Amino acid sequence: MSGAALGIEIVVVFFLALFLLHRYADFRKQQRMVLFGTLLAWYLCFLIVFILPLDISTVSTIKENKEIIETQSVCYKPWSYIPDGIMPVFWRVVYWTSQCLTWLLLPFMQSYARSGGFSITGKIKTALIENAIYYGTYLLIFGSLLIYVAVHPQWYELQTIGITAANTWGLFLLVLLLGYGLVEIPRSYWNASRQGHLLIKTYFKAAKLMTEKADAEENLEDVMEEVRKVQESIKYNHPLRKYIDTILRKCPVEYQEKMGRNMDDYEDFDDKQNTYPSEKNLVKLHKQVIYAVQRHNRTHVQWQILLQQAMHLEDVAKNETSSAHQFVHSFPSTEPTSWLSPYTPTVEWYWECLLRQWFYRLLAVLLSLFSVGVVWSECTFFSTRPVLSLFAVFIQLAERDYNYLYIEMACFITIFFLCTCVYSTVFRIRVFNYYYLASHHQTDAYSLQFSGMLFCRLTPPLCLNFLGLIHMDSAISHQLKEQTAYTSIMGSMRVLSFIANGFYIYYPMLILLLCIATYFSLGTRCLNLLGFQQFVGDNEMTSDLIDEGKELIRREKRKRQRTEDGENRRREWKERYGNTREDTARNRNRNEAAEMTETNYSDTVPIPNTSPNRQVKYSRTGRGTERDSIELLEDAEPLDFNVLHSPLYLNKYLSMSSSRSRIFDDV
Helix, strand or coil, rough: CHHHHHHHHHHHHHHHHHHHHHHHHHCCCCCCHHHHHHHHHHHHHHHHHHHHHHHHHHHHHHHHHHHHHCCCCCCCCCCCCCCCCCHHHHHHHHHHHHHHHHHHHHHHHHHHHCCCCHEEEEEEHHHHHHCCHHHHHHHHHHHHHHHHHHHCCCCHHHHHHHHHHHHHHHHHHHHHHHHHHHHHHHHHHHHHCCCHHHHHHHHHHHHHHHHCCCCHHHHHHHHHHHHHHHHHEEECCCCHHHHHHHHHHHHCCCHHHHHCCCCCCCCCCCCCCCCCCCCCHHHHHHHHHHHHHHHHHHHHHHHHHHHHHHHHHHHHHHHHHHHHHHHCCCCCCCCCCCCCCCCCHHHHHHHHHHHHHHHHHHHHHHHHHEEEEEEEHHCCCEECCCCHHHHHHHHHHHHHHHHHHHHHHHHHHHHHHHHHHHHHHHHHECCCCCEEECCCCCCCCHHHHHHHHHHHHHHHHHHHHHHHHCCCHHHHHCCCCCCCHHHHHHHCHHHCCHHHHHHHHHHHHHHHHHHHHHHCHHHHHHHCCCCCCCCCCCHHHHHHHHHHHHHHHHHHHHHHEEEEHHHHHHHHHHHHHHHHHHHHHHHHHHHHHHHHHHCCCCCCEECCCCCCCCEEEEECHHHHHHHHHHHHCCCCCCCCCCCCCCHHHHHHHHHHHHHHHHHHHHH
């Protein structure tokens, strides 16, 4: 079973990364290069998180007790034991590949994907120009390091300095994100148990999203107007027409059809002295079209999802007071039914109205206790005598009993919670419209690759911080213990003593201040003062947005109700009169077939005072007129008697009925 756990986790982590990428990216529309780069970055980061507990278990139990294991007749090696020599190679490949992605390849791929160029060469040129300062800084740092190597020819120290610099940058950002996530994740589950608070916040989000949706639609209209002007000025035989066709293919279908009706432009472009846009302007327009269309689609999908959530929360609020204990939906769900969903209205009522809130409250309490333990350990992990870090105490107790499974599970749960706090913050933050991870396949290429860069820069310092919490990093704990293979790849931090003994120990203590600031929502209040509308309970602007969102949801519900009523009336009319129409159609077909088989359906009548051979033919039109009357009655639309409440509608209806009866009497 040697290496079996490593192989299983490698496969499981790959499908986990693929599942998350499918949730946020659109596999059909995104470029293959973007998908591959993002998947590789996420996959490598998740591998570090999932494989590190195996490395810790191997070191803390197997290697420290190698003599005992070798002398025993019965092998105590667990099934997750990894043979020596595999982990150093594995960590070296994973770490340096992720660092090459985050510092070299992903920034270039990010600019390449966002470029509006029409050819591969043009996109590469644009990406190189945008990253000139970025790569120039790297060259400057590399030149300085070469000078350092010339003075002190020790490559190992140079490698450690580079790793330390990257980890220091990552730790600086890590503490900010971790301090936010340790408070926000337990609070989000606690607020999710409060149905009233969740519904009010949904109204607030609806008002903000409607504003963004209107802005996106207006922006799309402006960009499409620019495209229309350009495609009307550049004719089919113009050299730049192929670029216009590329831009038109990126436009929505309704705009393509609208512009296609006005393409009567088979004219020589040299006959008129018009001013034509340059290729550079078309590249800029192409970039604007991609951005406008993607933003419009994203806001439309998010509005439909948020509308469904608001209606569901309103249904929960109505069903809470139901004595029948049966969950009743206002509208049928548009999402496909999953085998995990409640299969009876009674089970759904107990889960939505009773059990869910208590489950979320219990989960919020457990996560809060875990967060308190993390904050305490972050502030005290430098103390080795006595050991104050809670996670270090748990791991040391397991080492004494050689409990391999406990060590792996404790390490995995702890590092998984830390990664959840950090990664969830990465998925939640939004930098205007430049970086935003939107689910349901609505994330653009720039945001996907930027998230891959953040993951690759945050995961190594996060793992080093976790090793410090459990006293497995000798540079921090100052203990002569067997090091993990991951720590050996990172190198000894003692090369830079002011970082190992200062920054890495005392900077994580800022998590306590960040948690306090997050608990009192200081960042949210500051953003609200700066004009960025945030959900603050005691704010007048928040109350106005809540009322606006409530009215928007009510309006959408009325619109959906009218649509559903119309569909029901059409369905009832079809069920009631569908058979009559089919019988009438069959009779009409039989009559037409009989007419075709008659030899002579017309009669000949002699005309008086004329030649005996001169005759006139006439046809019987009574049956044709009857068929026309039947067809007229069949094509008549059903009347909606629900709207005939006023006397005006009643008089109008009676006058129409009397006139229609006179027409049928004449027929």
